[in-house]
Amino acid sequence: MKKFTSLVLLALGCFSTASAQWNTGNSPKLFFNAANQGDYYGCSPKAVRTSDGKTWISYKIWESRQVNDTLWDFRGVHTYLQLLNANGVKQFADPGILVNDYRTPSWWSDYGLAVDADGNAIVTVADGRGANIAEDSVIDSYSDVQTFQPAIYKFNQDGDPLWGLDGITFSDLQNEPFTDVTMVGDDAYFVMNGDGGYVMRINADGTCAWDAPKSFYGQICPSTGTDFINFGDTGDGPTATRYTRDLEPVWTVTYDTLSVSSHDLHPYKIAPDGEGGAAVAFTCNMGQFAHNIRVQHISGDGETTFGMAGVYAYESLDYDHDYPDIAVNTKKQQICVNWEDNIDDLMTQSAKAYNYYGDVVFGGSLGTHVAEKTSTGGYAYSTIGSGALPNGDWIIVYGNWEGWTDRSIIVRRINGETGERVWSRTFGRSIQMDDENVIVEPDFTYVIYRNGVDGKQGIYGFRVSNADGAYTDIQSVSSKTTQAHPVAYYGVDGKQLSTPSAGLNIVKYSDGTVKKVMK
Secondary structure, three states: OOOOHHHOOEOHHHOOOOOOOOOOOOOOEEEEEOOOOOOOEEEEEEEEEOOOOOEEEEEEEEEEEEOOOOOEEEEEEEEEEEEEOOOOOEOEOOOOEEOOOOOOOOOOOEOEEEEOOOOOEEEEEEEOHHHOOOOOOOOOOHHHHOOEEEEEEEEOOOOOEOOOOOOEEOOOOOEOOEEEEEEEOOEEEEEEEOOOEEEEEEOOOOOEOOOOOEEOOOEEEEOOOOOEEEEEEOOOOEEEEEEOOOOOEEEEEEOOOOOEOOOOOOOOEEEEOOOOOEEEEEEEEOOOOOEEEEEEEEOOOOOEOOOOOOEEOOOOOOOOEEEEEEEEEOOOOEEEEEEEEEEOOEEEEEEEEEEOOOOEEEOOOOOEEEEEEEOOOOOOEEEEEEEEOOOOOEEEEEEEEEEOOEEEEEEEEEOOOOOOEEEEEEEOOOOOEEEEEEEEOOOEEEEEEEEOOOOOOEEEEEEEEOOOOOOOOHHHHHOOOOOOOEEEEEOOOOOEEOOOOOOEEEEEEOOOOEEEEEO
16 A cells, blocks of 8 residues: 655744744644634644653544545545654644545554654554455445454654554454553554454564563553563452563552442553652542542552552542542552542542652642632532653643633642642633643643544643743753753754754754754
């Protein structure tokens, strides 16, 4: 099948200074414009950060063409990649790198995005190549392409496919629409779910570790070295199993007596504890329409440190709590869980912190209200994400609904000892936000999401300083007297430049290092 990847060129020199970049105010920046293109144009964005300060964004585009007055050809849903440099400037011309051009049956699938230590993007998809549809044929019904064959791709920052134009795929699997990838060391664990559950470990060079995918189901969290912990449910309750890189079990523990009650494709909210274990939170069912949040910590040796079973985040009989998120401060050995509450007419976004042994740091028995309001029309808060800061404070990101398409995003820093507000910033208004991605780094918090409001569809994002909630550049926040800085610039021909030019530059830094840098 013909590929378009090679036609997508790195286009730094084609972008003017007006290109999208990180915000300098509280208005999110538009990174991909899908205005008036429908709900599934530019949907399901995912974002990951690289170690050199860049941001990969992936997204789907629903593509079709009109053949004549009465016939439409459904080309399917395709996945694209975009790379932002450290300043938030797009590195590829729209719509970005086409991951593959096989017809995908529908948006009813999930895909994965990860980044390796070299800053390469790894993307998983499920497409319709197993249906053997000719490229030039007209498809007027999705039922003609109802196969979901999983495939995994790897791209470097120049947009080159490193694992082949067609990626790595498994033709024996034809109905696994839900794919994901987790990096454990240099290995990519490709998880495929649908009719069954499978995993394949793929080495950095793109070779498969096993002759065929192995039976597997659950969510992966890195442990120690090349080991990882898998979170799933055996029917006796939620379990965690530590595996070696060859899928050999080290230990298995049932860490709670209650089971997950969630429609989320990733129901376990997990975060590694930096010592080979992990913290986990999930929603459990407390009645027909009632839910609560359970929290547990599992050590690298398989010990459930909160007790034989998890604990309720909200220790009362008033149950209407949902959608938790969890973060871990590995240096201070603390865990923060936040969730949504709806008790009578009081809507809240709540948070609670524990140490690794289950002792409450702040939040008491019912949690600290990060935000609260009296219900008006049933519009409440919504959990988006969270993260830990080096000094022990926490970043909590949540949405405030005032109407069906009237929502704002709030980023709040709370004190790590009391849960009280340090600062709060509100972004956007009149947005219908979906598929939110929150990345908390020591200096900045990044949020990438899709806006589905008619006329404003597209992928948006913003960055906020963790120090004070300001919209300052990277250097003003993270610069140090010992930080290496550029001292000379060279073109690809080796000639020294007075200033960096558009395109590839060779940069020499004050500490003697030399790097290739794109402008």
